[in-house]
Amino acid sequence: MTMSSGREIASLQTRRYDLDWLRIGAFGLLILYHIGMFFVSWDWHVKSAHAGPGDPLGLQPLMLLTSPWRLALLFLIAGCATRFMADRLDRATMLKSRSQRLLLPLVFGMLVIVPPQTYYEIVEKLGFQDGWLAFYVNYIAFHDGWRPGGRPLIVPTWNHLWFVAYLWVYSMMVILLRPMLLSTPVRRIAGWLADRLNGTALLLAPPLLITAIRLWLRPLFGETHALVDDWYLHAVYLPLFLFGYGIAKADAVWSAIERLRWVALGMAMLCYGGLVWFMLEGNPALTPWRSLLWAFDLWAWILMLLGFARRLLAFDHPARGYLTQAVFPFYILHQTVIVVAGHHLTGLALPAWAEGMILVPVTLLACWLGYEVIRRIGWLRPWFGLANGPTLVPSFNINILYRS
Numbered sequence: 001m002t003m004s005s006g007r008e009i010a011s012l013q014t015r016r017y018d019l020d021w022l023r024i025g026a027f028g029l030l031i032l033y034h035i036g037m038f039f040v041s042w043d044w045h046v047k048s049a050h051a052g053p054g055d056p057l058g059l060q061p062l063m064l065l066t067s068p069w070r071l072a073l074l075f076l077i078a079g080c081a082t083r084f085m086a087d088r089l090d091r092a093t094m095l096k097s098r099s100q101r102l103l104l105p106l107v108f109g110m111l112v113i114v115p116p117q118t119y120y121e122i123v124e125k126l127g128f129q130d131g132w133l134a135f136y137v138n139y140i141a142f143h144d145g146w147r148p149g150g151r152p153l154i155v156p157t158w159n160h161l162w163f164v165a166y167l168w169v170y171s172m173m174v175i176l177l178r179p180m181l182l183s184t185p186v187r188r189i190a191g192w193l194a195d196r197l198n199g200t201a202l203l204l205a206p207p208l209l210i211t212a213i214r215l216w217l218r219p220l221f222g223e224t225h226a227l228v229d230d231w232y233l234h235a236v237y238l239p240l241f242l243f244g245y246g247i248a249k250a251d252a253v254w255s256a257i258e259r260l261r262w263v264a265l266g267m268a269m270l271c272y273g274g275l276v277w278f279m280l281e282g283n284p285a286l287t288p289w290r291s292l293l294w295a296f297d298l299w300a301w302i303l304m305l306l307g308f309a310r311r312l313l314a315f316d317h318p319a320r321g322y323l324t325q326a327v328f329p330f331y332i333l334h335q336t337v338i339v340v341a342g343h344h345l346t347g348l349a350l351p352a353w354a355e356g357m358i359l360v361p362v363t364l365l366a367c368w369l370g371y372e373v374i375r376r377i378g379w380l381r382p383w384f385g386l387a388n389g390p391t392l393v394p395s396f397n398i399n400i401l402y403r404s
Helices: 017-037 070-088 091-113 115-126 131-140 159-176 184-196 200-221 231-247 251-259 261-281 284-312 318-346 352-374
Strands: none
Touching: 017 070, 017 284, 017 318, 017 352, 070 091, 070 159, 070 231, 070 284, 091 115, 091 159, 091 318, 115 131, 115 318, 159 231, 159 318, 184 231, 184 251, 200 231, 200 251, 200 261, 200 284, 251 261, 251 284, 261 284, 318 352
16 A cells, blocks of 8 residues: 655655654653543553542543544554655565564563553552562463452553554564555555545545444454454554555645645544533433544544644754654653552652642653663663664753754
């Protein structure tokens, strides 16, 4: 699926700085979202003492602003990046590169980074008191006796790193299917689609498809993040990944996305307002309409962000280089930092605002310090998704945020 044509321009064959900025921003929002999960009433690994039924802190409408589209955008951008990589590397090199970049952090994360999340979860939810060593021996031995809320905790687990596992699988699919994707019939079909993905079709067709998927598959499979049985999320995220792969160099599609940015912005605002109303209303009979609005919200925000980023963020900056390198280690580290820090904050009996004022900077500072250590230790870099070897970007200096 390669929606490129003769209308590709040279600027689209170089690094897409706008997509770099969007990726950085989406991962930043993901970190803030997971901090919010500590406070809201939705189920999570550990909870603030101030969390409870009815969202007493009033954060859920704010978190709903990004929850439909944040990961969908990341999968689409990952598809674009995979296309650029596939055009530069042969299949064997790409397979090795993607596996090293994704599988090493996934395995390391499951064995080293993620376990504290499960430990503090069973401490809080099950009153586990046998200590870390007893926990870890059971964790790596596939223990099946921990059942908070009646549901078994599958260990070892990848928790927030499920995104990495899915991305590796989708990347392998593209690598293996690369000869077919380059075949003349597929390229002709893709070119035909690219020529027609403009205006109304680009604005309406994807969310209508996502609506059908959500209404059909979500009631059957839910959202498991377990890879092998997560058919609903695969049906949403894999097409978005392939769509990103297909349009990466299709200038006609990107031009259409840019033209639609203001329309998409208006649609995004209306959809978000509607979703907040549905959440506050809480009427199960409205679920089909909520699914329709959810899908249009997802797509409107993605179109709007892609369009404005292409218009406004197609530039380089010293901060981009630093943050592009840092964002994956930040992602790997952040949720464990939130869980550990949040658990210990609860014991201090602070007011909610004080917990938040502490948890946000502690999370960002711990991730930054972790990255600064990781990037300087050659053997540690690959376990956090960084290329092995010397530091690739200059040390962080606040001045890089202001240099042009």
